[in-house]
Every structure is written in C-alpha cells, then in structure tokens.
Amino acid sequence: MNRYIELKNHQREIYYFRLRLVLSLGFVAVMLLILLLRFFYLQVIRHDYFHTLGENNRIYVVPIVPNRGLIMDRNGVVMAQNYSGYTLEIAPDKVPDMDALITELSGLVEITPKDIKRFKKLLTERQTLETMPIRSQLNNEEVARVSAQLFRFPGVEIKARLFREYPFTDVTSHLIGYVGRINQNDINQLAEDETASNYLGSDYIGKTGVEQSYEKELHGTTGFEQVEVDAGGRAVRVLSRTAPQSGSNLMLTLDAKLQEVAEQAFGDFRGALVAIDPSNGEVLAFISKPGYDPGLFIDGIDSETWDTLNNSLDTPLNNRALRGQYPPGSTIKPFMALAGLFYDTRSPTHNISDPGYYMLPGSRHQYRDWKTGGHGSVDMFKAIVISCDTYFYGLATEMGIDNMHSYLARFGFGAKTGIDMEGETSGLLPSPEWKSKRYNQIWYPGDTVSAGIGQGYNLVTPLQLAFATAILANDGVAFKPHLVKEIRRAKGAAVPIENKPLFDLQIDPAHLKLVKSAMEAVTKPGGTAAGANYGASYRMAGKTGTAQVIAIKQGEKYDSKKVSEYNRDHAWFIAFAPADKPRIAMAVLAENGGHGGSTAAPIARKVMDYYLLGKAPQPLLKPVEKNGTEND
Amino acid sequence: MLHMDPVLLYALGGFAFISLVLLYSASDGNWLRVLAQFGNIAVAFLAMWIVANMPLHWLMRVAVPMYVFGMILLLLVMTPLGVNSHGATRWLNIGVATIQPSELMKIAVPLMMAWYFEKNEATLKLRNYLVATILLLLPLVLIVRQPDLGTTILIWASGFYVLFLAGLSWRIMIGLTLGAVAAAPFMWSMLHDYQRHRVLMLLDPSQDALGKGYHTIQGMIAVGSGGILGKGYMNGTQTHLDFLPERTTDFIFAVWSEEFGLIGNLLLLGLYVFVIGRGFIVTANASTYFTRLMAGSITLTFFTYAFVNMGMVSGILPVVGVPLPLISYGGTSMLTLMLGFGMLMSIHTHKKLVKT
Numbered sequence: 001m002n003r004y005i006e007l008k009n010h011q012r013e014i015y016y017f018r019l020r021l022v023l024s025l026g027f028v029a030v031m032l033l034i035l036l037l038r039f040f041y042l043q044v045i046r047h048d049y050f051h052t053l054g055e056n057n058r059i060y061v062v063p064i065v066p067n068r069g070l071i072m073d074r075n076g077v078v079m080a081q082n083y084s085g086y087t088l089e090i091a092p093d094k095v096p097d098m099d100a101l102i103t104e105l106s107g108l109v110e111i112t113p114k115d116i117k118r119f120k121k122l123l124t125e126r127q128t129l130e131t132m133p134i135r136s137q138l139n140n141e142e143v144a145r146v147s148a149q150l151f152r153f154p155g156v157e158i159k160a161r162l163f164r165e166y167p168f169t170d171v172t173s174h175l176i177g178y179v180g181r182i183n184q185n186d187i188n189q190l191a192e193d194e195t196a197s198n199y200l201g202s203d204y205i206g207k208t209g210v211e212q213s214y215e216k217e218l219h220g221t222t223g224f225e226q227v228e229v230d231a232g233g234r235a236v237r238v239l240s241r242t243a244p245q246s247g248s249n250l251m252l253t254l255d256a257k258l259q260e261v262a263e264q265a266f267g268d269f270r271g272a273l274v275a276i277d278p279s280n281g282e283v284l285a286f287i288s289k290p291g292y293d294p295g296l297f298i299d300g301i302d303s304e305t306w307d308t309l310n311n312s313l314d315t316p317l318n319n320r321a322l323r324g325q326y327p328p329g330s331t332i333k334p335f336m337a338l339a340g341l342f343y344d345t346r347s348p349t350h351n352i353s354d355p356g357y358y359m360l361p362g363s364r365h366q367y368r369d370w371k372t373g374g375h376g377s378v379d380m381f382k383a384i385v386i387s388c389d390t391y392f393y394g395l396a397t398e399m400g401i402d403n404m405h406s407y408l409a410r411f412g413f414g415a416k417t418g419i420d421m422e423g424e425t426s427g428l429l430p431s432p433e434w435k436s437k438r439y440n441q442i443w444y445p446g447d448t449v450s451a452g453i454g455q456g457y458n459l460v461t462p463l464q465l466a467f468a469t470a471i472l473a474n475d476g477v478a479f480k481p482h483l484v485k486e487i488r489r490a491k492g493a494a495v496p497i498e499n500k501p502l503f504d505l506q507i508d509p510a511h512l513k514l515v516k517s518a519m520e521a522v523t524k525p526g527g528t529a530a531g532a533n534y535g536a537s538y539r540m541a542g543k544t545g546t547a548q549v550i551a552i553k554q555g556e557k558y559d560s561k562k563v564s565e566y567n568r569d570h571a572w573f574i575a576f577a578p579a580d581k582p583r584i585a586m587a588v589l590a591e592n593g594g595h596g597g598s599t600a601a602p603i604a605r606k607v608m609d610y611y612l613l614g615k616a617p618q619p620l621l622k623p624v625e626k627n628g629t630e631n632d
Numbered sequence: 633m634l635h636m637d638p639v640l641l642y643a644l645g646g647f648a649f650i651s652l653v654l655l656y657s658a659s660d661g662n663w664l665r666v667l668a669q670f671g672n673i674a675v676a677f678l679a680m681w682i683v684a685n686m687p688l689h690w691l692m693r694v695a696v697p698m699y700v701f702g703m704i705l706l707l708l709v710m711t712p713l714g715v716n717s718h719g720a721t722r723w724l725n726i727g728v729a730t731i732q733p734s735e736l737m738k739i740a741v742p743l744m745m746a747w748y749f750e751k752n753e754a755t756l757k758l759r760n761y762l763v764a765t766i767l768l769l770l771p772l773v774l775i776v777r778q779p780d781l782g783t784t785i786l787i788w789a790s791g792f793y794v795l796f797l798a799g800l801s802w803r804i805m806i807g808l809t810l811g812a813v814a815a816a817p818f819m820w821s822m823l824h825d826y827q828r829h830r831v832l833m834l835l836d837p838s839q840d841a842l843g844k845g846y847h848t849i850q851g852m853i854a855v856g857s858g859g860i861l862g863k864g865y866m867n868g869t870q871t872h873l874d875f876l877p878e879r880t881t882d883f884i885f886a887v888w889s890e891e892f893g894l895i896g897n898l899l900l901l902g903l904y905v906f907v908i909g910r911g912f913i914v915t916a917n918a919s920t921y922f923t924r925l926m927a928g929s930i931t932l933t934f935f936t937y938a939f940v941n942m943g944m945v946s947g948i949l950p951v952v953g954v955p956l957p958l959i960s961y962g963g964t965s966m967l968t969l970m971l972g973f974g975m976l977m978s979i980h981t982h983k984k985l986v987k988t
Contacts, residue, residue, distance in 0.1 A: 017924055020797050021916060024932055028908060031939050032901065038946050042856040043894040050856025054870055061846060194719045226849075 060227045063201030066220030067162060069247030071176055071210060073256035074282075074485055080176050080211065082162045086138040088146060089131035092123055094155030101153065102134070108149060109142045111135055114302045122181065122300050131157055136299055164204065164298055168256065170291030171263045174319040175254065175483070177209020178294035198222050207297065208319075210250065210483055213421050217487055220247030251486040251494075253282035258611055262287050265606040269593055271570075272320035274466035274481075275586035275607060278576060280499040281470070281479025283419070284584060285607060288320040313566060323425045325459040326589060330387045330528075330596075331545035331572045332408070332454030334472060334515050336395060337380055339407035341511040345399045348514050351377045358393035360445050367393050367449050370546075384518035387528045387544060389453050396452025401443060404451065405431040410505055411468040412478070413460060419481045427464050430457035455548060465574055465587035473541075473576035473585040475512055476505035519543055520579045529573065529597035532605050538612050539579035542604065544596030545572030547589075568592040573600035577608045584611050635684045635981040637914070643907045644680075644973060647958035648673045650888075650900070655961055657866045658880045658887045665880065665961065672963035676970035683974025688923060688982050691975060695740075695747035699767070702740040705733030706774040722778045734775045734783045735964045739971055741771055741787050742929040745794040750922035761800055768795075782953035785940065790933040797928045835950060847883065850875050852947045854886035862893030880961040882953060885945045908935050914980045923979040930972040937969070 042050065071080035088109065095101050102116060111134060119134045138146070138158070146158055164179050166172065182190075182205050190196040190205075199205070201222055206212040223244030227237070262273050262285045273287040292309055301309075309317055318324060340346040356374030357366040369375070369389040375382070383391035396404060409415065414429025428434075430451060432443035450456035460468075463481065471478045480502050488494040519541035523533035528544040547570040571593030576585035586604055593599035609615045651673065652666055659665040708714070708724055715723040715730050723730040745764045752760045768791035776784045796805075820828065833845075854870035863869065868890035870876045879887050889897055911931025918924040937957040943949035955965050 013921075016799055017797065018916065020799065021912065021928060024793070024796070024928065025912060028932070028935050031935070032905065034948070035901065035939065035942055035946070036898075038943075038948055039855070039889075039894055039897050042852065042946060043859055043889070043897070046856050047859045050853050051859065054853050054857030192719070 062225045062227050064223040064225060064241075064244045065162075065201040065203075066222055066244035067246040068164065068179070068204070068220065069218040069249045069488075071218075071250045071252065073252050073254045073259075075255065076251070077256040079166065079168055079172055079252070079254075079256060081165050081167070083165055084160055085136060085163050086143050087133040087159050087161055088135040088138060089133050089157045089159050090119075091131045091155040091157070101156070105134070105146075105153070105156070108145050109135060109138065114304070117302045117304075118300045121303070131155075131159065133159075133161075133299060136161075136163065161203070166294045168259070169293050169295065170316075171260055172256075173209075173291035173294045174288035174321060175209055175259070175286045176294065177211040178207055178297045179204040179211050180207040180297050181300055200224075204298065208423075209421060210252070214250055214484065214487075217248040217250065220490070221245040246490040248490065249488040250484050251488060252483055253277070253284065253485040254286065254483065255284055255611070258285045258607065259287065261610040262603070262607045263289065263291075265603040266590070269599065269603075270314055270320075270591040271589045271593065271600075272324060272462040273586060273588045273603065273607065274321050274463045275584055275611070276466050276470040276481055278470035278474035278582050278585040279479070281481050282485060282499070283481050283483050284611065285586070286321055286483065288318070288322070288324070290314050290316040292316045319423070320589070320591075321462045322419070322421060323423060323461065324589070325425055325427055325461055326570055326572075327456075327458050327547040328413075328454035328460045328465060329545035329547045329570075329572055330389075330453060331465060331543050331574045331587070332452075332458065333384055333387060333392055334519055334543050334574075335408055335411055335413075335468065336392055336404070336452060337384055337515050337518070338472075338507060338511055339404060340380070340395045340399060341508070341514070342407060343399055343403050345403075346380060346395055348380050351379050352391055352394060354378050354388055354390040356390070358390045358449065360397065360449065363445075365446065367446075381514060381518045381521070384515065384543065385521045385527045387522075392452045393449045396448050397445065401430075401432060401448045401451065404448070405429060411471055412464055413458075413468060417463055417467045417481050419463060420483050424463070425461055427461050428457055428459040454545065462587045462589050465572070466585065469574040469576060469587055470585040471505065472512075472515070473582035475509075476507040478502045478505070516541055516579060523575070523601070527597075529601040532573075532575070532597070532601040536605070536609070538577055538608075540575060540577040540605070540608060541579040541582075542573055542575035542601060544601065545574070546570070546594075546596060547572060549592070565592055569594055571596040571598075571600040573597070573604050575601070575604045575608070577612060584608060635977060636681070637684075637910070637977045637980050640907065640910050640973060640977060640980075643903060643910065644677075644958070644970075646903055647907075648677075650903075651959045653865075654884060654888055654959060655880060657868070657891060658871060658884050659961075660872060661866075669961050672961075672966050675963065676966045679967055680970040680974035680977070683971055684977035684981065686974075686978055688920070688978060691743070691926070691978065692747055692750070692922060695743045698736070698740045699744035702733055702736045703771060703774075705731075705736065706771055709733060709778065710774070720778050720780060722780050722783075732964055734771075734778070734780055734787070735968050737771045737775070737787055738783070738790060738933070738968045739975075741768060742790040742794050742926060742933070745791055745798075746922050746925035746929065749794070749798045749925055750920065753921045756799070758804075761795060761798070761804070764791075764795060764798070768792075780953070782940075785952060786933060786937060786954065789936045790929050793929040793932040794925050797925050847877050847951050848944075848947050850877065851883055851886045851945045854883075855889040855946050858890040858893040858896075860894045862889075862891050862896055865891055867891060882941065882951075882955055882960065883945055884960050885942055885956045888959075889945070904935070904938050911976060914976050918979050927976055927979050930976055934969065934972065 068082055070078055070082075072078050088105070090101070092098070102111065105111060115135055119132060122132050143158055150156060150158070166176055166178065181203055182199065186205050187196070190199050198219070198221060202219070206215040206218060211218065221244060223242045225241045226239040258275070262275070266273070266287070266289050270289055272289065273285060274283065275285040276283055296305055341348065354369060354374035354376060356369050356372055358369070359366055367389070370387070374390060375386055375388050378386070378388045378391050380391070382388065408429055414427055416424045416426045430447070435441055435443050435447070435457070447456055451458055467481050470481070478501065479499055482497060484497055486494050486496045520539060521527050522544065523529050523540045523542050529542055532542060533540040549567050549569060569592070571590040573588045573596045574586065576582040586607065588600040588604045590599045590603065652669060655669050656666050705724060709721060713725055714721040715725050717723065722732050722734060724733055744767055748764055748767060749756070749760070768788070772784055772788055775787065823831070850870060854868065854876055857863070857870065866872070868887055870890050871879055871887045876883055876886055888900060892899070908931055911927065911934065915924060915927040915931055918927050934957060937954060940949060940952065940954045941956045944951050944954065955962060957969050958966065
C-alpha cells in the first residue's frame with residue numbers, strides 16, 4: 001500500500017516536472033522567435049537604412065557644451081561670467097611640422113612667445129585628437145584675415161568659444177578661484193566619478209575656490225546632436241538634438257562691495273580676513289591678500305609668470321584665509337577665560353599680582369608678560385582688556401592641558417570648519433597625545449604655559465578663528481560657515497542653502513556677559529585696541545593678538561626694528577559688532593603687521609563701518625603707524 | 633569516451649571554432665588575442681572533462697561548501713581586499729591574480745538550491761520554497777551592490793529556473809508578479825533623481841547617446857548593415873573602422889552579424905538551439921530530483937545568456953554587460969559555462985550506473 005502511493009507520487013512528480021519542462025521549452029521558442037523577428041527587421045526590412053548609415057558612417061554624436069553658471073554676490077553683483085570670443089586652434093595630429101606652422105601663422109596674427117610656450121605645455125598635458133587653442137580673443141579683423149587663408153593650413157581652425165571672466169580679478173581670486181583647461185588628472189577623476197561623458201565637449205573645469213567646490217552645479221548637463229557626416233567628415237544633417245542644460249547660477253552669501261572695502265582696508269599689508277554673519281554662518285567677506293589675476297590660469301599659465309607668482313615672497317597663490325596656519329596669540333584669551341570659568345579654575349573676581357613674568361612652581365624659568373614690570377593687580381576682566389599674559393600663564397597651568405584642549409576644541413579649534421571650499425587645513429590644537437605621536441616626546445608643563453596665550457604649538461587658520469569668534473558672538477550657537485546662499489537651477493525653483501545650527505555650547509550667560517563686556521572694553525580707551533571703536537555709533541567687541549614669526553631667546557627683547565620685514569610679528573584682531581546683538585563677526589590677520597591694535601583693528605573697523613552703517617571707509621583713527629617699512 | 637556526451641562535445645567544439653575564427657576578425661587580426669582565447673578554451677574544456685567524470689553524489693557533496701565559500705568571497709569583495717575598476721568593485725585581489733567571486737556563484741547558487749530541494753524532496757512545503765528563495769537572494773543583494781547588473785540577472789534567472797522546475801505554484805508566481813507591478817510606482821517615488829535617471833538611461837539608451845547609447849546605436853548599425861548575406865569575413869566596416877566598441881567581448885555578436893548576415897545569425901541560433909535541445913533531453917532523462925533541477929537550470933541559463941546578449945546587441949534589451957556565451961573573449965565566463973556543461977555530461981553519463 002505504502003509502496004503504491006510512493007510510486008504514484010513519483011510518477012505524478014515526473015509528470016509535473018515534464019509539464020514544467022515543456023512550458024520552459026515554449027518560453028525558449030517564443031524568445032527565439034522574438035530574436036528572429038528582430039534580426040529580420042534589422043537585416044531585411046531596415047537593411048537599406050542601416051546600410052546607408054554604415055556606408056557613410058557616419059553618425060557622429062557631437063556634444064554641445066552647456067553654459068557655465070554665473071556666480072553672483074548676495075545682491076546679484078556678478079563675480080564670474082562668460083563671454084564669447086574667437087580662438088585660433090590647431091589639431092596637433094594633423095600637423096607634420098608644428099614649428100613651421102606656427103611661424104607661418106604668426107605672419108597673419110600676432111602670436112607671442114608666451115602664447116607658444118603655453119600652447120606647447122597644453123600639448124604635453126592632454127593627449128587628444130581635439131584642437132588646442134594657440135591664440136584666444138581674436139578680433140574681427142584677425143578672424144577675417146585668418147579665415148581667408150585657412151585653406152592653406154590643414155588642421156587649423158577658428159572656433160567660437162565661451163570664456164570665463166572674473167570682474168573682480170585679484171580681489172576675489174582666493175574666493176571664486178578659477179576654471180582651467182581639463183588636464184589628465186581631471187580626466188582620471190571624471191572617469192572615477194563616472195561623469196566623463198558629461199565633459200566630452202568641455203574644455204574647462206573648476207580648479208580652485210567656489211569654481212571647484214561647486215563644479216557639479218556650475219557645469220551643467222552636456223547636450224548632444226546626432227549628426228550624419230559624409231566621408232570627408234562634414235556634417236550633412238542633424239538627426240536628433242538634445243539641448244544642453246546650463247549650469248546653475250550661484251548666489252553667494254558674500255557682499256562684493258564689502259569684499260572690496262575689506263581688500264582696500266589692508267592697504268599694503270599682506271594677510272587675511274574672514275567675516276561671518278554669526279546668526280547663520282553666512283560668509284560676508286573672504287580675503288586673502290595678495291591675490292592674483294585668475295584670468296592667467298584659464299588657458300594655462302606660461303611658466304615664467306607661474307615662476308614669478310610661485311616664487312614670490314608674498315606668496316600670492318597661497319589661500320591664507322583657508323589654508324594659512326598661524327599661532328592665534330592673544331586672540332585665544334577670551335576662549336581661555338570662558339574655559340577657566342567653565343571649569344571653575346578661576347572666579348571672575350579673583351585677583352592675581354603680576355610682576356611681569358610667570359614662573360612654574362619649582363622652576364626659575366621666567367615666562368615674560370608683554371609688558372616689562374607687569375600690570376599689577378589683575379582680575380579676569382582686566383586680563384582680557386589689557387591682554388595680561390601672566391594671568392593666562394597661571395590660568396592655563398591650573399586648568400591643565402587636557403581641560404584646555406577639550407574646551408577649545410568645542411569652538412572648532414584644531415578641526416576643519418567644513419566650509420564649502422576644498423583644501424581647508426585644520427590648524428593645530430595640541431595635546432599630550434598629539435605631541436607623543438608627533439614628536440615622541442612627553443608634554444612638559446612649560447608647553448601648557450605657552451599654549452595658554454596661544455603660542456607654542458597652537459595654530460589656527462583665519463577662517464577657524466572667525467568661526468570661533470562667530471560662535472562666541474552668537475552666545476555659543478554655531479552655524480557652519482558657508483559661501484553659497486542659493487543655487488539657482490536652470491529649470492525649477494532656486495534652492496536656498498539651509499542654515500541649520502551645528503551645535504549649541506550652552507555657555508553660562510553670566511560667563512558670556514563677562515567675556516563679551518571685557519572684549520568691548522578692549523576697543524575702548526585703556527584696552528589694547530583703544531582707538532578701534534572711537535567715534536562709532538555702534539558698540540564693538542574685539543581682541544587683539546600677536547603671532548610670533550621668530551622665537552625670542554630668554555632674556556632678549558623683541559625689537560621690531562631689528563628683524564627683517566618678513567620676520568616681524570603677525571597682527572591679529574578678532575571682533576564682532578554690534579556688541580549687544582552681533583550681525584558681523586570676523587578675524588583679521590595682518591602679516592608682519594606688528595601689533596593687532598594698531599594694524600589689524602583699523603581694518604576691522606573699516607569693514608564694520610561699511611557693513612553696519614553703509615559708510616565708505618574714511619580715516620577715523622590716527623594714521624596707522626607703519627613700523628619702518630623699508631621696501632614695497 | 634569516458635563520461636563525455638559526444639553530441640554535446642561536437643557542438644561545443646563548433647562554438648570553440650567559431651569563437652577563434654570570429655575573434656581573429658574582431659581583434660583586427662591580432663594573433664595574440666586568438667592564442668589567449670585558445671588557452672581559455674583549453675582550460676575550460678579540461679575543467680569540463682574533470683567535472684564530467686565526477687560521480688553525481690560528489691556534486692551533491694560540493695554544493696554547500698561551494699556556496700558558503702562563494703558567499704565568503706563575495707563578502708571579502710566589500711572589504712579593502714576588493715578591487716575597484718571602472719566604478720565597480722567586483723574583483724578580489726588574491727596576490728597572484730584578481731578573481732571575480734560572482735562568477736563562481738553562477739554555478740554555486742543553482743547547485744545549492746537544487747541540493748536543498750533534493751534534501752527536502754519528500755516533504756516539500758511552501759516554507760521550503762521560501763528558504764530556497766532566500767538562498768538565491770543573499771548573494772544577489774551583494775552582487776547588485778558591486779554593481780553588476782549582468783551577473784545579477786543571470787544568477788537570478790538560474791535560481792528562478794530551479795524554483796520554477798521545482799514546482800513553485802503558479803499562484804505565488806502570479807501573485808509576486810502582480811505585487812511587483814503594484815509596488816513599482818511606490819519604489820519609483822522612493823528613488824533619488826539620479827537613480828531615476830539611471831533607470832531611464834537603461835530603458836532608453838538613446839537618451840545617453842554619448843555613453844552606453846553609443847554602443848547600442850553602433851551595434852544596431854552593424855547588425856542591420858550586415859543584411860541577408862553579410863559583408864563577408866574580415867570585411868565589416870563597423871568592426872574594422874573602430875566604430876564598434878567592446879567588439880571582442882560583449883559586442884562580438886555585432887561582428888558576426890555584420891560579416892555573416894542573417895544567414896550567419898540563423899546558423900548561430902541553430903547551434904545554440906541544438907545545444908539547448910540536447911540540454912533538455914539530458915534534463916528529461918535525469919534520474920534524480922537534484923539532477924533534473926540542476927540540468928534544467930543549466931540549460932535554461934545558457935539560453936538566457938545568449939538571449940540577453942543578442943537582444944542587447946540588436947537593441948531590444950538595455951546594455952547590461954553580458955558576454956555572448958562560448959564566443960566572447962574572456963576566460964572566466966567560458967570556464968563557468970563549461971563547468972555547467974561538465975555537470976550536464978556527468979548527469980547524462982552517470983545515471984546508467986545508478987541503481988533504480
């Protein structure tokens with residue numbers, strides 16, 4: 001019985017399996033039929049059509065380059081735009097003797113040795129069958145002259161192209177950056193990002209600044225035409241066309257006029273300035289001085305100009321605001337004071353007596369105050385106002401490096417701010433772990449002492465310091481600094497960049513009040529930037545700082561007249577205003593500017609006057625004393 | 633002949649011959665290419681011979697270890713040991729060479745599923761089909777992430793055939809299909825813009841005429857311009873003037889079509905039908921549940937391979953990166969295919985020795 005059922009099941013199973021197998025066979029047959037019909041359709045019915053296409057081959061897909069998006073400031077002032085112009089171009093693979101050709105061409109239009117050098121550099125950078133520009137911006141007369149002779153020069157073409165232009169040139173060079181010709185590195189990167197096909201017709205790509213960080217938005221989508229071409233390569237007709245989609249326009253958070261005012265305020269000083277709206281993180285001005293002419297880079301810079309820029313002692317190619325790392329000096333003190341209050345290391349009313357130096361317990365080494373003889377009796381308020389080093393030496397030692405490190409890190413020191421620009425450096429907030437890793441050395445008590453006044457291993461970028469100042473100004477609520485306010489797509493609505501708070505440090509209001517009022521007093525008579533707020537209709541808070549460029553030996557005294565200009569101290573000033581309800585916070589660095597109060601603070605004042613009052617800058621202070629500028 | 637099926641062997645020999653001859657034309661007379669492919673074929677035939685001589689219970693025995701091993705390799709691909717190339721991470725660096733674990737899974741997945749059904753043959757319930765489906769989906773999730781659409785489709789097909797032949801109920805298949813259709817709009821709304829863009833590109837390659845669409849357009853021109861008789865061996869203009877991309881690998885069928893025309897296509901399809909027909913005969917005569925499922929899946933997957941490739945080249949399917957089986961240049965897919973045929977032969981030649 002049992003056996004019978006099993007047998008029956010087995011047969012049923014085989015039956016069902018074969019049924020399924022037959023169904024599969026039917027499926028295969030149907031699919032084969034589809035293939036056969038397709039082959040018949042392509043090879044018999046449409047054969048003539050494909051034969052013609054194949055015979056003439058015939059279909060070229062020609063990319064149509066999209067217009068690059070514009071970059072505007074917050075008020076719509078254009079900071080990067082396009083214009084069309086004619087270029088004289090050569091297809092290298094069609095030219096047997098390049099030098100002879102160039103000589104002949106220079107009989108028709110002016111080709112400078114610089115043009116030739118640049119062109120030869122382009123040839124080595126990108127191996128391609130495309131044409132390469134040897135002269136750009138031909139005028140109408142030149143176009144006419146070359147066109148008439150073009151038949152004599154196979155491989156030579158005149159092309160209409162869009163060029164990039166930066167109306168503010170060196171004032172915005174470090175901010176906007178520039179586009180440059182796509183080189184092999186870019187090609188590799190594009191291939192990796194799987195966006196190479198979108199760049200088939202493109203010549204340029206963002207290389208630095210906003211042009212680089214927003215490349216994806218600015219570039220747009222390449223369109224293409226399917227063109228039927230004859231054997232000679234001439235287009236016979238367009239079979240289909242997909243329009244390109246222009247890149248998005250960018251509206252920056254920046255104020256172009258403010259940027260200009262800030263740039264001019266520096267006068268002959270090198271340095272950097274970053275101004276941020278503390279209530280939302282919008283960057284209002286972003287200066288790195290000196291700048292350079294970004295136009296030089298667009299079609300490849302010639303090596304002489306490059307060498308000049310690159311070897312200049314003024315390092316115009318260095319984006320100081322983003323990448324320059326300097327000791328923060330005394331600008332760290334307001335943050336140190338907040339740390340001291342937070343850890344209860346010092347009460348606000350505690351007075352120390354300052355003999356003009358600080359000694360670690362059990363040591364005879366003197367850590368000097370900047371003022372010989374000292375400041376006498378000093379409490380926290382006064383310590384900030386007069387920038388008393390001795391006070392902060394002691395505070396740092398009592399607080400300890402670990403507490404100092406963890407508190408200062410909250411303000412973003414030692415970390416990238418995450419601004420929407422590539423290449424940011426992270427500065428350095430030292431800790432014993434860092435030192436043992438980096439130098440394989442233990443942390444000495446003396447390291448803590450110098451860290452307490454922002455010297456020693458400490459390094460900040462102007463951007464970082466501006467960010468920290470903005471956090472302080474906004475009562476501990478931080479917004480990520482950003483340069484772009486709105487992305488305006490070619491199609492669809494504008495996309496505003498969201499201003500979400502990053503974090504809230506939840507600082508005790510009493511602590512904030514003390515530190516902020518002390519910073520306000522810094523800009524009043526008796527403070528280290530005494531003249532900074534003089535005659536202003538708003539209240540300003542700030543802190544001066546000095547970053548040493550060379551170390552001074554024990555027992556020696558720094559004399560600005562003795563050291564050469566490039567070794568002179570850097571001047572810092574951080575500030576925000578109006579002090580009670582800040583709308584602008586900034587960090588100003590004047591390289592080799594000496595003292596922050598006399599060189600950096602007046603720059604900040606001019607920027608604030610313009611931003612808060614709309615006033616064009618005018619000298620309100622006694623003329624800036626320049627510490628014996630020999631050259632320039 | 634030792635455990636070889638002569639009928640199948642002659643047909644496979646025919647493919648090897650076509651592969652070498654066609655590759656000579658597709659590579660523009662590059663003898664090194666042809667020689668390398670000859671090496672690939674020799675290795676693959678050797679592997680087939682070895683597998684064909686394995687008794688069936690050996691196949692049963694290797695199913696689980698092979699599947700587990702393959703899964704481990706797939707997971708390793710996701711670690712830093714994985715090698716990235718052209719935006720996909722499919723390979724594993726084992727020091728001396730890089731290997732592609734997903735290829736192994738083309739055999740391991742149906743083998744594992746067939747093994748599982750055999751083990752539970754007496755008491756097949758809905759639950760068993762569910763477990764088998766999970767066995768199929770586990771590697772697929774990893775492979776689709778690499779991403780490798782072509783391999784995903786082939787492995788999915790090989791697993792689905794096992795389920796289908798194992799008698800997955802019609803109600804469930806129809807239900808799942810309807811479910812997928814109903815869920816499609818919802819899934820669509822979940823996708824990012826760029827993901828939608830990619831799906832659309834895949835469905836309509838002419839949208840991406842600069843990228844993959846270029847392949848399809850040039851492939852269709854090659855096939856269509858071949859006409860009924862073809863342009864003749866070594867005379868394809870699409871092939872020899874560099875218009876055809878990937879012409880020794882995924883698009884080698886376009887070379888065949890261009891040079892040998894509709895007649896050539898009928899011949900090639902005939903050869904495929906012959907091999908598939910033989911596979912069906914082996915399947916119908918297989919003695920155990922396991923071997924029936926395995927033989928059926930191998931045969932149908934082989935057909936799917938060929939159909940997807942020819943469909944892709946002739947422009948009725950999106951370009952997903954599937955080679956023309958037994959013809960395209962490349963050792964790995966040749967090897968896995970021939971391992972499959974080795975199993976078919978083993979199934980066919982060992983059954984007489986099994987006592988019934």
